[in-house]
Amino acid sequence: MNVTIEYGIVGIPEHHIKITHQLPPQYAAYRCDFAEPVLVTSPPVDIIYHTTVADGSSLSNNIFIVREPVQLLPKVQEGLSVVCCMIEGSINLSHTDMTTVPLLQGQYGCFHIVGPQQAVLLSPGIYEIQYYGFSRDMLAIYTHHSKLAKLWLYKMDMGMPMLLTPTPGIIWEGLHHLNHELKFSVVNTGLRKTWLLGKLQELLILILEQQDNNTISSSHDVTFNTIKTFIRNNVDKELTISQLAATYFVSASKLRQSFIKYCGMSFSDYQLKVRMERARALCLENEVSIAHIAYVLGYKNPSALTKVYKNYYGETPSETRKNGLVIK
Known part of the structure; x- marks a missing residue:
């Protein structure tokens, strides 16, 4: 199964886009330990992918080094249920009903992604998204204990694209440490894949708990609390x-x-x-x-x-x- 969100670069001819598995020295700081990198280079943007899979669930880190305004078109080959953590930078995501969903630095959102997506406009800067894909089997474990898991599985089975967290979640200290731990952990053996699966399960439980008990009341509360939490992290x-x-x-x-x-x-x-x-x-x-x-x-x-x-x-x-x- 393909668990990667890939990004088309709108308006850039294919012969201007190159793919390599080697990171140049200036990008050494962007290397993750859990997988080998894939570097996509083009005049307006370079994209660094790291992705690994464990029993149908996945961990992926995407970094965008944007030199000039560019539109990126997210693409998935099959339905994908993910938690997207915005590690650096802020973006506006266009949902399938044409509504705009901001995902700010230090926030996360839960999505079920299906079919064609809307393009995302990025201004010059550095953007980093770490996302986690969850298999149907893993989500099904928690449907009797979590309202979000039950809704999530229903949308997955119906093949319906959906933003499952209308109010974005804040990357609290525990999730921040999990993001960092997973980014810099080596996952190169069967035992380490089993370890990764356990960590993904732990992360999913924490997300479900926070979302089921979400009491944030306004967008201002979310933005300002996100900023304070980002400072603490x-x-x-x-x-x-x-x-x-x-x-x-x-x-x-x-x-x-x-x-x-x-x-x-x-x-x-x-x-x-x-x-x-x-x-x-x-x-x-x-x-x-x-x-x-x-x-x-x-x-x-x-x-x-x-x-x-x-x-x-x-x-x-x-x-x-x-x-x-x-x-x-």
Whole structure:
């Protein structure tokens, strides 16, 4: 069975599109460990595919390096039920009824994909989608326990294309770690395929639980909560308000106001708060070195972390570890 979403490049002649299984040095950072890469190159966009299959379910990572505005046409050879996680960048998906569905950085959606799709317009930038395909047998296990699984299986059996999550889900910390773990795990033996199948099952259960208990009430709640969660999941990155505003299709001034209104502090203060709380939690784990904590949080060295940490808490990371006190 074919479990890959492939992308046609609209308006680009075939002789300008090349396919190789070798990544050039400038793309080494985009390599995943679970499968060998496939690189599709063209003047406006390069696409890197990694895909592996375990007993009819699948794991795939797609990266798009877009140099100029381009339309990509998603193609599937047969019906495909997937959870799509937007790791980097934000896109607007056109559904079969011509409605537009935004999938923002740090969000996921559940889809049953059948037949011809609408083209997706991408602006210059880097986009990364990690998606998980689920077999009918795996979904059927949970139909008696999950409303979403029951609906999902019905749409699959009817051959009906559908967005199964009208309100996008937020990639919370547990799903973020699963995405990262699967991306950088070697899956090259029968035993590792069995391991992968178990992980896909774990991921599906978590998605079904969150969707069945979804209480998010408005699109604003979803967008702003997605941004806050993305910051917490990426404490090692130097994020800027302008970068986030562009990614999430909001103005920088409105985003600044949202942090003041809903968090009671500026964006930079919120980012520092999240980083320092993570640092304190890690400091209280004696098996984690201060140097490793600095690395995890994106500081160049332990001294840089210690300086910021002491200014924030009034004590060094080592003193926190020694005292074993949690500041609330």
